[in-house]
Amino acid sequence: MLLSASSAWALIGPGAETKTICLDTRMDKDGIIFSGNCDQSRNNRIEKKDLLANGCAEDQNSVVATRHKGEKAYSVKVPVCLPPNVAQL
Amino acid sequence: MPEYFFWPYDEVVVERSGAGLCIRSPWIEAQLPETEENSGEIHKLIDALKTGPASREAALLVSDYFEPLDAHSLCYILPSALPEGLDAPISKAELRDLNFSQMLCAAIAASEALSPDDKLKLSADLLDSRLMDEVSWNWDGEAAQAFAALGESFHPQSLLSVARRYHLLSLMHLDRGRDVFASIRQMPEEGFRRAVLSLVRQNHYVTVKCSSSLEPAIAQSGRARPRVEAFMREEQGHDRILGRALEALGAVPEEVPVSVETRILMCLLEFAAQRNFLAFAIAVEFFERRGYESEDPLAELLGSRGFDAAAKWLNQHKKINDAGEHHATARGFLEWMAPVSSDYAMEALRLAEAISRLMAQVSQSAVAPV
Numbered sequence: 001m002l003l004s005a006s007s008a009w010a011l012i013g014p015g016a017e018t019k020t021i022c023l024d025t026r027m028d029k030d031g032i033i034f035s036g037n038c039d040q041s042r043n044n045r046i047e048k049k050d051l052l053a054n055g056c057a058e059d060q061n062s063v064v065a066t067r068h069k070g071e072k073a074y075s076v077k078v079p080v081c082l083p084p085n086v087a088q089l
Numbered sequence: 090m091p092e093y094f095f096w097p098y099d100e101v102v103v104e105r106s107g108a109g110l111c112i113r114s115p116w117i118e119a120q121l122p123e124t125e126e127n128s129g130e131i132h133k134l135i136d137a138l139k140t141g142p143a144s145r146e147a148a149l150l151v152s153d154y155f156e157p158l159d160a161h162s163l164c165y166i167l168p169s170a171l172p173e174g175l176d177a178p179i180s181k182a183e184l185r186d187l188n189f190s191q192m193l194c195a196a197i198a199a200s201e202a203l204s205p206d207d208k209l210k211l212s213a214d215l216l217d218s219r220l221m222d223e224v225s226w227n228w229d230g231e232a233a234q235a236f237a238a239l240g241e242s243f244h245p246q247s248l249l250s251v252a253r254r255y256h257l258l259s260l261m262h263l264d265r266g267r268d269v270f271a272s273i274r275q276m277p278e279e280g281f282r283r284a285v286l287s288l289v290r291q292n293h294y295v296t297v298k299c300s301s302s303l304e305p306a307i308a309q310s311g312r313a314r315p316r317v318e319a320f321m322r323e324e325q326g327h328d329r330i331l332g333r334a335l336e337a338l339g340a341v342p343e344e345v346p347v348s349v350e351t352r353i354l355m356c357l358l359e360f361a362a363q364r365n366f367l368a369f370a371i372a373v374e375f376f377e378r379r380g381y382e383s384e385d386p387l388a389e390l391l392g393s394r395g396f397d398a399a400a401k402w403l404n405q406h407k408k409i410n411d412a413g414e415h416h417a418t419a420r421g422f423l424e425w426m427a428p429v430s431s432d433y434a435m436e437a438l439r440l441a442e443a444i445s446r447l448m449a450q451v452s453q454s455a456v457a458p459v
Contacts, residue, residue, distance in 0.1 A: 023118075024381065024382050024383060026381065026383060030157060031122070032119055032120070032121055032157075032158075033119070033120045033122075034117055034118070034119050034120075034161065034381060035117070035118045035119075035120070035381075038267075038382075059383060082116045082257065082260060082261065082378075082380065082381075083260055083261075083264040083265070083266030083267050083449075083452065084266045084267070084270060084380060084385075084386035084387060084452065085376075085378050085379075085380060086266065086288055086291055086292050086387060086451050086452050086455070087291065087292060087295045087351070087354060087376060087448050087451050088292065088295070088376060088377060088378075088406065088407075088410060089295060089296065089299045089303075089324050089327065089373070089376045089377060089410075089415070
């Protein structure tokens with residue numbers, strides 16, 4: 001019956017693109033871990049930093065974002081970061 | 090001593106993750122690992138946040154968690170009662186009705202740190218710039234006052250915490266510093282050197298003018314005077330450090346122009362120091378904003394092209410400020426400040442907004458075509 005037929009192609013799940021987001025981390029004296037909200041993955045490539053198994057450089061947290069076929073955005077969006085402070089006293 | 094209560098900013102999301110407690114804001118994320126000992130407390134915290142600050146029990150619990158995080162600009166300071174006998178602010182609050190460009194003109198006119206010739210030149214440069222086209226204020230001063238209200242007056246540190254949030258949100262919107270840095274990275278050698286030299290020079294100028302801009306605040310500081318003086322002592326010599334960075338780039342200060350925006354920024358700091366101690370404290374909060382990177386971003390930019398000697402001095406500057414915890418200094422100035430009037434509060438917010446808007450333009454102004 002047509003209603004129960006399914007295309008063999010539908011059995012193959014859509015592929016997901018992934019990308020690795022790298023966030024600088026720092027631990028303060030109370031053991032609280034802070035991550036910056038700036039994706040350093042591009043800077044890692046430009047500066048040719050050695051990457052660890054998580055795809056990021058030392059002292060960086062790694063977050064893997066995915067995007068399935070047909071989706072415009074990745075599952076994890078790193079928000080806009082604070083700009084550098086070039087007016088520090 | 091006053092007691093302070095902290096509540097996370099509207100933008101802060103607090104949630105339990107697999108690893109523990111995650112506190113996420115647009116500018117930073119904090120993770121507190123969950124253990125057997127703190128698991129129950131984390132549960133209570135999540136419930137208290139849902140209850141809201143109107144419940145004293147919820148406010149106390151949330152405040153206990155967020156107080157250590159205040160140095161990372163994650164929370165409001167709630168307008169709790171202040172003791173009697175604090176220092177009443179000294180100000181005629183005459184500036185609250187100026188528009189934005191009028192405030193800039195007034196700041197230049199009032200400067201005692203600039204020579205008469207420099208004031209004339211800066212006034213002329215301001216008239217030629219697009220800053221004169223900006224008249225309106227964007228920050229919601231009435232909402233800030235409504236938040237910080239203590240009866241008919243307003244809680245100074247609560248106002249600071251609102252202004253801090255406005256500033257961070259404004260920076261994310263207006264400051265193109267990250268784009269500027271990204272475009273500098275792509276420049277060929279000579280263009281790169283000119284651009285980073287200009288950025289370093291802007292920060293150098295800020296440190297050169299630091300002492301003369303801060304000094305007028307002493308007369309307004311009341312019992313905070315020892316802290317203001319201590320801060321000024323700690324800032325001494327920072328101009329020499331930034332000067333060394335310039336030397337390492339093969340330049341002397343006089344060869345590298347300082348933008349209109351940077352010059353007016355320092356006039357505004359001086360103006361706040363002269364006129365409104367709350368505005369002065371808020372300004373210091375903005376200037377001493379700490380980045381979350383382990384290396385100074387400008388130092389990192391310099392190092393990326395082999396200007397290691399200059400980078401070393403920029404990192405030294407950052408290290409000194411971090412070690413002195415300057416990002417946490419401003420609130421300390423307000424420890425003895427009595428509740429302020431509406432006019433005083435609005436004057437402080439206007440000065441703070443002017444400083445914030447100029448600060449957001451320093452990076453871009455450093456590389457703008459002359």
